[in-house]
Amino acid sequence: MEYFLGVHCSVSGGLENAFDEANGLGIDVMQVFTRNQRQWNAKPISEEEQNTFLNTWKSSKIKVAFSHCSYLINLAAESDETREKSIAALTLEVERCTQLGLSYCILHPGAAGSQTENTAIEKIADGLRQVLEKTSDSKVMILLENTAGQGSSVGGPFENLKLISELTQSNRIGYCFDTCHAFAAGFDIRTTKGCEETFAAFNNILGLENLKAFHLNDSKGDLGSHLDRHEHIGKGKLGLEPFRYIMRNFPLIPKVIETEKSDELDRENLELLKSLI
Template identity: 35%
Template structure:
């Protein structure tokens, strides 16, 4: 497995590769537009070329994008629904241009209406995005949620129902380890993790697992709180990471750190990357 990280792309997308190299990340996740807004960034051919050549020289990949925070495919606001679909279409097509493998995002919140009330709209929205996306090579990846509020996709039943209703090979899943623990999936010992991944396979299909967000958790099992912690310092703990890194389900899946950072919340850093690499090297994976 590749040990990667979410890195900033400020100052130009190719800077993301420099930052990944600085922390010895082997794969990279980035935003291609400011995540708090709808505005699109006009990336020059030059910065795209520079990104691709730097990534090749440094042997960094795969590359995934994280969608903007405003996306909500379950919203009752038609304008925002259109903007959400449009943003994902933009990200999916830019992924093809940059050589990225996928776009990871949260489906959104039904704001109390219940999944049934918004189910058809969500499926229809996924189909609209996929209709205007590259026909192959780029995955649209739903990320599991911690289960707070009325977010969609905090359990494998919901994810599986949506994915099978859409019925497209390009619709895949990114599992966030912090969100798994927070939403009640114990992944810290082999027996429990086996059970969780068996469930994933039954309800979603293990071939659809294309990325992992590797985050420890500040809150315990079932807390429903989305609070990331540095590797080994949270409720997953070093023994839990050993279980996760050694599990066969994740062997071919890239890991992306989205941790706060050891020194002063600077985001994924060398120390966190090394903590995972040390386990991987010790287990000889």
């Protein structure tokens, strides 16, 4: 059976190693970092690395793979230098995803710092337009991830994401819905009714057809706490209902867990999620 469910896989020791982990877990979706996510610089992907990755993929069960962008990227950065570096790093990430055949790169929209939210949103959209223009030959989509709304981060309310994509005007922008972030941002998805309301709002504001991926994480923080702290599935403040709802209502949208990693814990989380269908 196809679950369109997986985990964030490690590329330690070589990008193709992610498939070993994926095969071991029997998953059909994976997320990777294509580079060290805490450094600006990345060694280019050689043709050999690219071929090894693509060939290893062929002999795996992975149907959809995507990347998560570096945490350093902030398209809204106040410092021109950081913003330029961010635009360059995101451009490079889209290029790396193109080389590796990854469908999406998932991006935290950005943080306003001492700027107004509107200024931040305009800068994010302008940055995205530059990146999309520089990579206009690529089919890779950039998925804006909803955030917990921690600090000055943009992207807690769906309206933030809507404004960014309206200003960006590209069919290569989509969304990733993170359950932990949504709850921490104030969406009460603990009940079926809460899920129905949240996804109805998502559909009204962003359009469900643009929802391309899920991050399935339980939450250590309370409703509206703005805390971005992931917990194992069913072990946090969310309980199982939102995961049951998503597993049943969005069977074909790729989902990955981003919970604290170990082979055993990943297996437990995956089995639990599958059992909810």
